[in-house]
Amino acid sequence: MKDFAVTMPPGSSTIPTSVVVVEDDPASADVLQRRLQANGMKVVVGRDGGEGLALVRQIVPDLVLLDVMLPDTDGYDVCLRIKSDGSIAHIPVIFLSARGEVVDKVRGLSCGAADYVTKPWNAAELLARIDAVLLQSRNARPPRLEPQAERPERGRPVAAITLKDPARRAEAEKLLAPRFDIIQDGSVAVDLILVDDSATPDRDLADDGAAILVIARGSETPAAEFARLDGDLARHAELLVREMRLVRDMGAAADALITLATSLEAHDRFMMGHSERVAARAVSVAGLLGLDQAAVGTIRLGALLRDIGNAKLPPPIVHKAGELTAHERESLEQHPLLGEDLLRRVTPLAPILPIIRWHHERLDGHGYPDHLTAEKIPLEVRVVSVADRFEALLADRPDRAAVSEPEAVRILQGAVGRGELDPAVVAALAAQVRTAGQEAEQ
Amino acid sequence: MKNIVLDATSDSARRYEHRFLVNEAVARLALRTSGTYLPLDRDDRPYQWSTTAYLDSYDWRIFRSAEAGQALQLRVREYHRTRPNEILAGASVYLEMKDDSASTSFKERYEVPTMSLPAYLRGEQKLPRDENGLVERAERTIAGGVRPVVVTQYNRIAYSAPDASMRITADHNLMYLAVPWVANDESSLPCRIGPVIAREPGVIIEVKWYQELPRWADELYSYIRDHMVNERPSKFVVALRHLLGEEQKSVAQ
Secondary structure, three states: OOOOOOOOOOOOOOOOEEEEEEOOOHHHHHHHHHHHHHOOEEEEEEOOHHHHHHHHHHHOOOEEEEOOEOOOOEHHHHHHHHHHOOOOOOOOEEEEEOOOOHHHHHHHHHOOOOEEEEOOOOHHHHHHHHHHHHHHHHHHOOOOOOOOOOOOOOOOOEEEEOOOOHHHHHHHHHHHOOOOEEEOOOOOOOOEEEEEOOOOOOOOOOOOOOEEEEEOOOOOOOOOOEEOOOOOHHHHHHHHHHHHHHHHHHHHHHHHHHHHHHHHHHOOOOOOOHHHHHHHHHHHHHHHOOOOHHHHHHHHHHHHHOOHHHHHOOHHHHOOOOOOOHHHHHHHOOHHHHHHHHHOOOHHHHHHHHHHHHOOOOOEOOOOOOOOEHHHOOHHHHHHHHHHHHHHHOOOEOOEOOOOHHHHHHHHHHHHHOOOOOHHHHHHHHHHHHHHHHHHHO | OOOOOOEEEEOOOOEEEEEEEEOHHHHHHHHHHHHHHOOEOOOOOOOEEEEEEEEEOOOOHHHHHHHOOOOEEEEEEEEEOOOOOEEOOOOEEEEEEEEEOOOEEEEEEEEEEHHHHHHHHOOOOOOOOOOOOHHHHHHHHHHOOOEEEEEEEEEEEEEEOOOOOEEEEEEEEEEEEEOOOOOOOHHHOOEEOOOEEEEOOOEEEEEEEOOOOOHHHHHHHHHHHHHOOEEOOOHHHHHHHHHOOOHHHHHHO
16 A cells, blocks of 8 residues: 655644545645645545545544545445445545536435535535534544553452542551552552442443442441441452452353363364464454454354364364264264363353354254254354354365365355355355455555 | 235236446436436435345245246345445335346235234235235245345436336446345344445446337437446346355356
8 A cells, every 4th residue: 555644734732633535636636635734634635446445444534535436436336335344434424526416416425425515615615514524423433442451460459449538448448458459540450449339430440350349338238239348348348359250260261271172173283273263264254244242252262162072072083184984973073062061061151052062053954963954053153164164175184285265265155055054154254355365466 | 814015016017127237427328318208216216225135045946046047036125315234124115026037027016014024934924916926926935935145235216107117227336235144033123234245336227118118218228238238137146146156157158
């Protein structure tokens, strides 16, 4: 991609609005760029649709001003591509075009543009429209979350006390000090936050990993999540923190299982690193399908642990290079059930059990172990199945050589045609491979 | 069983239907010419988004039949002002059956409440019988199990004769999208739309008529044929070819 220069107006002190202008006529682009820069905006110009789209993906600007008639494509197509890409779809687009017929405007707006301004434009009107569009866009955007502070390794637990009354704060500090390190600011992630019963925890201190203990006033008996400033406070707080750590430990246990599953593959040079590649591929495909974060997390963990049942099978069968006998195949096809059995009692891993059990099922019912058909196989499982088969095709095996990514996509599309795999999942994979190929060419 | 069809339209005779992929300049000329002789279709807001979900079985029985020249397409159509990211989200949809041969077609169209669509696709709700027998054929296909498998989205502008004897449409921004396999279940609604599998680079012009084209339309038809990029099979066939990776094979043939 070409380098681009960003010009800032002198004396600018606030964060400027960044704008990508997609305009093929140099004179028009120059006039527009100067006018916007004079009004405190950072402006980058793309000379055609391809360059403009690349700039939008690279910069993720606040606004796109888009000409309709471009040398390589039309502005409608560029707008649709922006609105079809989840990472940039939120960016408002304003069309700037000499085409002023009603149908042109309707077409532009129906492509997802926020506004349509005809050339020759009037600067005051254009700036007013930009202001209005940006205002609507900023009001609609959810707040960005700050990254969480680093959580220290095990040691004495850390507590933050946010009680308003200085005397109560001092009393709490005295009660907790024997068992907790007390901090005054948000520089370290805390294990516990003490708050007044009418207060909400400080956003700088609270994160998903901190236990929150509300300090009740008066003499009434506090509920389980409440405590009083008395000799029992430290014990109560410690129990709460221990419970929270137990939840975190489940995550660590899952990590240990992943290590176990990975180490099984490490004994097989053809399989080494396969699960990580399957998980990464499955996560990427799930993102393209628009699955939510929880589903993506389930898919990642399920992909990493899907073959953990192999740990219960004789290694010579699992790692056999040649053709399997009928008996060996029957044994190997037990691994989904063995894996499910292994993880069944680990309650927090319940969401991934369908992936463990069903990742060899097929839409046409000819998979195993339950011969499920079509939509009875959950979408998360179908994603992992496709990623598994795709990554397997990319690796050398004793009985065949690796194939290229496009060839692997064609093979999977053939499997879709035979009714084995979910067409949308394979289509998402194909789109990903196609995009990666185009980016590599550029 | 209670009939919950909101509205129905039917073709009383087989309609000629030809599709062409053309560039923007040819499309503009075709639309200007059509606009001189025909009014804008009252039912079509210009350039609104038409979203059509095509149904098929997991072993692609409808698509394979269409490739063999014997197709009864089953599809669900919706209209929106801006492009939706999911299907079957509105209060009602049009459930359509279309017998699509090489150059002619029959079509039945029923407006049904969206929430009752899964019951139709499970075969529990029945549509009123039509004179062309499409509903009866559709019921046999539905009994084999069908789901939305692919979606097309495009901006359509349509000119139509007041007596419906002919219709000329131009489809811009045509996209083919995949749909993850879902159960025919009310809880599956609305369905997410999957990734874009292909985009049509030009404009699809469709010319549809019942008996004879008037002279001006005949000349326009010839002009389009002479200047088209190529003649197109139905959107359903093109979409499925893209989905199954068979588009290159069809081009090679």
